[in-house]
Amino acid sequence: MKKTPVIIIISFIFFLLLLFWIGYYVKTHFQEFRDIRLLSLEDFLILLLFTLMYFGVQGMILKTIVEPFGVRLKFKEWFGIMMVTLMGNFLIPFGGFGFRAGYLKKVYSFDYTYFGSTLGAVCLIEFLIFTLGGIVSLIFLYFHAKIFNLTLAVLLAVILLICLIFLFFSPKMPDFKNKILWRIGNIIESWYSLKNNRELLQKLFGLTFLEFIFSAFIFYFAFRSFGFQISFTDAFLSACLSTYSLFIRLMPASFGFYEGAVVFSAKLLGFSLSQGLLVTAATRFSGILWVFTLGPIFSYILVRKQIKIRNS
Numbered sequence: 440m441k442k443t444p445v446i447i448i449i450s451f452i453f454f455l456l457l458l459f460w461i462g463y464y465v466k467t468h469f470q471e472f473r474d475i476r477l478l479s480l481e482d483f484l485i486l487l488l489f490t491l492m493y494f495g496v497q498g499m500i501l502k503t504i505v506e507p508f509g510v511r512l513k514f515k516e517w518f519g520i521m522m523v524t525l526m527g528n529f530l531i532p533f534g535g536f537g538f539r540a541g542y543l544k545k546v547y548s549f550d551y552t553y554f555g556s557t558l559g560a561v562c563l564i565e566f567l568i569f570t571l572g573g574i575v576s577l578i579f580l581y582f583h584a585k586i587f588n589l590t591l592a593v594l595l596a597v598i599l600l601i602c603l604i605f606l607f608f609s610p611k612m613p614d615f616k617n618k619i620l621w622r623i624g625n626i627i628e629s630w631y632s633l634k635n636n637r638e639l640l641q642k643l644f645g646l647t648f649l650e651f652i653f654s655a656f657i658f659y660f661a662f663r664s665f666g667f668q669i670s671f672t673d674a675f676l677s678a679c680l681s682t683y684s685l686f687i688r689l690m691p692a693s694f695g696f697y698e699g700a701v702v703f704s705a706k707l708l709g710f711s712l713s714q715g716l717l718v719t720a721a722t723r724f725s726g727i728l729w730v731f732t733l734g735p736i737f738s739y740i741l742v743r744k745q746i747k748i749r750n751s
Contacts, residue, residue: 478664478665478721479664482660482664483664483721483725485660485664486657486660486664486721486722487725487729489653489656489657489660490657490722490725490726490729491729492653493650493653494518494521494522494525494729495518496646496650497521498517498518498520498521498522499517499646500561500643500646500647500650501517501520501521501539501561502517503639503643503646504557504560504561504633504639504643505543505547505549505557506639507633507636507639508549508553508557510549515737515740515741516741518737519733519737519740520538520539520542520543520737520741522729522730522733522734522737523539523734523737523738523741524538525726525730525734526730526731526735526738529727529730529731539554540554542741542745545745546745546748557633560633560634560643561643561647563605563606564640564647565650565682566598566602566682567599567602567603567606568644568647568650568651569651569654569678569679569682569683570595570598570599570679571599572651572655572678572679573591573676573678573679573680574595574596574599575672575675576672576673576674576676576679577591577592577595577676579670579672579673580673580676580707583670584709586707586709588707591707595679606634651675654678655671655674655677655678656671657678657725658674658677658678658681658701658718658722659671659673661718661721661722662674662677662718664721665714665717665718665721667710667714667718669708673708676704676707676708677700677701677704677718680700680703680704681697681700681701681704681722683700684696684697684699684700685697697719697723698716698719701718702715702716703715705718
């Protein structure tokens with residue numbers, strides 16, 4: 440009988456405890472959460488629009504990053520793979536990435552090492568752009584509201600420094616004997632070859648900047664839809680920290696970490712825990728609505744294509 444990995448058991452227990460705490464908090468602060476009624480249909484439709492545009496740009500990033508390897512994805516593939524990836528990550532930590540890697544491997548013979556390098560390149564550029572956005576937000580907060588958080592400022596500076604080191608320097612990786620380290624080394628080496636493609640980098644930076652702007656708009660309208668007054672640059676902070684949380688995959692869809700990141704940014708902007716949770720509820724629901732509407736549709740389309748290729 441196959442044993443269940445300890446990390447899955449711990450994640451499940453943590454998930455239940457977190458769910459219990461959120462339920463208890465909402466119950467004991469129910470009056471504050473009645474403000475959810477302030478979210479009008481018009482505001483929610485705007486949130487849905489920007490969320491869809493945000494997902495669409497993520498799909499275009501996927502399309503762009505695999506093109507240097509001779510992979511030409513059609514709309515139903517690059518957008519569909521992204522929606523299935525998001526749906527998979529909502530159900531199982533990293534589950535969606537497994538589908539993405541498997542699809543590219545079976546349909547386009549796209550090696551897993553290349554997949555790792557493309558994923559690494561996308562993550563690096565996302566961290567760089569979103570971190571810069573977070574720093575810009577902190578600067579504006581300090582000069583306009585005298586709000587400053589030293590710990591967060593140091594964290595953003597360190598992440599920015601790490602991104603710049605990988606972006607501009609190419610240290611030679613040793614010939615690892617360990618299989619896992621060898622694969623990581625190959626991924627890093629593949630990234631070095633990708634970063635010499637200036638046209639590719641320009642496209643990725645442009646698309647990632649657009650992704651960041653759409654993410655900021657999502658939070659800007661989410662806050663404003665409840666009557667919480669923030670500037671557009673204030674929303675940069677929520678966009679930055681929420682993106683960090685999505686890389687912590689202990690829980691499906693980074694549940695708890697995403698909420699914590701948004702609530703932390705909300706509290707830094709002067710809002711309460713309950714108000715921060717209202718914002719996360721609005722942004723979560725707008726994403727879930729698209730993911731579990733379009734995800735199953737594209738799952739059927741893409742899986743059917745894999746079956747046709749396997750039987751041909």
